[in-house]
Amino acid sequence: MDQIRKIFTTFKKKTITLLELEHLLNPFFPTYEAFSETILQFEEREILVMVKAKGRTDRSPSLAFQYRINKSLLMRDFHKELQIYRGKLHPSINIDEYYRMDPSIWKKHLPFILKVDQFIKQNSFPTEYVPAPERSYELVGDEKWIIEKGGKEILERIGLFHLLNIIPVSEPLMFAINPKKINARKQYHLIVENKTTYQGLLQILRETKFSTLIYGRGKAIIKSIEQFSIQYPVVAHHDFFYFGDLDKEGIWIWHALNNKQPVRLAMPFYFVCLKKEPAVGKAYQREHGDSMKAFLLKFPLVEQEVIRNMLASGKYWPQETLKTRELQQVWRESDWTSLIYKK
Template identity: 65%
Template sequence: MDQQIKRLLATYKKKTIKLAELEFLMKSFLPTYAAFAEAVLQLEKQGILVMVKAKGRTSRTPSLAFNYRINKNLIVEDFHVELQHYRSTLHAAINLDLYYGKDPSLWKKDLPAILKIDAYIKEHGFPDDQVPAPERSYALVGDEKWIVEKGGKEVLERIGLFDRLQIIPVSEPLMFAINPKKIHEASQYHLIVENKTTYQGLLPALKETMFASLIYGSGKAVIKSMEQFSMQYPVEAKHHFFYFGDIDREGIAIWHSLDKKIKMILAMPFYQACLVKTPSIGKEYQREQITSLEQFLPFFSDEQQEQMKEMLANGKYHPQETLKTKELQQIWRESDWTNLI
């Protein structure tokens, strides 16, 4: 009960709390005034609740303050003691370091699953074989949707176990075409394009290029689908990935998300060709992606950077479709891609 109350106060958004609000928050597990007042006075004694003197106290017995300041530092100290206790009882592979810097509510939310994972590891050890996420999810916590749909992947990453549990990610299969002339080469190039029109336009020229595959990104879907590349294309080689997407906030953000997972080379000849075209209008609604743009712009000249900043600020963009089929194919066949690596 004491820990429940402290966690509740630790997650309360404001630094001060009115007595009526405090009573409302605690009424589910302290239904009588006597029990509520006893708990509040105990928190006062511990220094966790500090009376706001200017607001005074009630005339009821026992008397409580009308307003309290919440001393969250003391709650955090208790929380850290609790973490230290669990560190000594949980499996040594379960890493709790991240929780020390987080809100105690995150620990409270994750703990039931962590206890189940701990029990699983102690009984079965770490698996040697890979299985799909729903199967591993059910084995760990008894819920096949936990890893993919209910935040389980994030919990496993927080405690440093996602990779060790041999989980095959569940995502849409990666869609791509293969150049049979290149699949045996030691160094292979792969081009990812954001949109279907561009994919269809480039596909007939694939065998005439130095690329081993052409990958259809399908917008944001590729961010997850690329996790399956090594399973769908189990070819031992040095793989180089090039990306070509719309020059708009979303297209740049997709490239950035991919690049954080695996080095994603900008397919500069396509981008350069887009930038000499007249931009289109109609992307005013897209959210600003400051970090993505900061990573994207330095690949271009100062003049082009200013051009794109102004274009995006005015809600304009360059869709991939600004390059027609013949132009796309010519750029892909004739550009020097080796100098971009």
């Protein structure tokens, strides 16, 4: 019956015909009698409500030619179950998101949530950081659960991932430190996409207001940024800036990173790039609508149009457009503090 309830819950339309019912439920019933008996049970519970205008069959037992699926009643039972578990689970486990999801997802995740609940009740929250596989094995008895089997998403959904002191399994973050700024209460960090730009700026790191220069290694930064607080455990207010290739891929990297860790565009570098002649190529890159829109909104209207037209024509601005001396001059002389207060 649970499988049939799931079919009704996930059926896209509000009404369902008898032919559709027979097609969907055929694998569950060897005979018409068994099929019709179950349908009548759902009628009696008012989960299936006859559409009177369509009438009923002449067969015995008689079924309606069309039913309205009472999805609110189906979800009511599910929500009651969630309410019961809210009273049973540890107060730190938040299952509110499941109210908006298909009940089958809850059924699939529940065994793992119960194991996590048991772990917290027996051990409280851990005080030491350990690698994801180790914590995964402690929680559910499977070292691959967090990273490879969806455990991280479940823990984030119930609001526990950051409370379990999990060291993410990602490549180490690569960065250089400015010793002059390591004790500052407010710290700036510049992430650059490519190695050439990193090497060019590294020479003057001590001459800037920045505490670190981070080598993003393309899209690797999207995962490795998770290591920042562990590799750089300095208590301060941290502001991140990003400078990457001004192409569709570079824009997507910034947007994906910004969704994980708020990071401003290093606008002074981009404005200088826009004064240069764009390169030709990378027309093969796919545009990501959301990332392009978010990126362009950071620029004045004139620059938005220039960027949009150039990228549409297959042109782009690599970071290498700026020579080492230009990069260094922009980094030294730009007013980065004022950029913090601009949207």
